[in-house]
Amino acid sequence: MSRNEILEQLKEILITADERGAALLDLVTEDARLQEDLGLSSVNLLYLIIAVEETFGIRFDDVGVNAFPTVGDVVTYIEGKLS
């Protein structure tokens, strides 16, 4: 799966991971910071992790939610796990 495909799927997850829904899409870029720019809380991030695990069929290591400052970091992590 390419990086772009992962990002697209991640965008779909992000829509459900926040109450703002599709309005969040305009803000999502690889450089966007999850907490500061997108305004996601730790519970939002936990939801994101659960949804990513179910969607991509991967299992996250014991990491804190702050381990992923940007959207790009999540994509890189998923990419690493899939390869």
Added chain:
Amino acid sequence: MSKQPKAKLFSLRCLLMDFVRLTGALPGLVWLRPKRRYTSAQAKKRIRGAALVISNHTGFLDPVFTMLTLWYRRQYFVCHQAFTETKAGPFFRATGCLIPIDADNFGVGSFRAVTDNLNGGKVVTIFPEGHINGGQMLTFQSGMVLMAMQGHCPIVPLFIKPRRHWYSRLEVIVDAPVDVAALCGGKPAFAKIKEITQLLQDREAYLEQLAHHTTYTEEST
């Protein structure tokens, strides 16, 4: 709701936990033992299998009160990691019934520890306010709903009514279990989870109201 597997009853870990619980509970049985009140007949039913117990947080003894209210051998408590790093930390860790979480950087491992215990048929207690409240209930965090969803178990709301005097007996109101899986239905969006969190907060507010009235459909001491 899926059936939960039963954990071992006579393992060394369980016996050690019983020892700590009994020695810790003896003064409680004499003085701390709370007066239990139930909102309905369903609330009075003994919990079978796993459950996530939520309660308002009025003081440091709340885990003891919930333990005395719901007398289960396999009961765990979610607490701040900082709490286990105090001087009394080794003692609390030795009880083997704490699941520490880092509130500033919530870890996937801590979340799994909770859901694994729930999936193992155990009772886990969490204080969704996150901190001890100063008499006014704080906003609940949504993490508990995610835990119950992943742990495939219901949420049991409790309300601890603070003592009016140091000598007065404490009261705990127990509500009927809330089936989170039925409310969520499949893979819910985060907005739905927030909705369920609000519902549970409303239940807790209802229990607070009940705590100031004396009549209940079912009552037990």
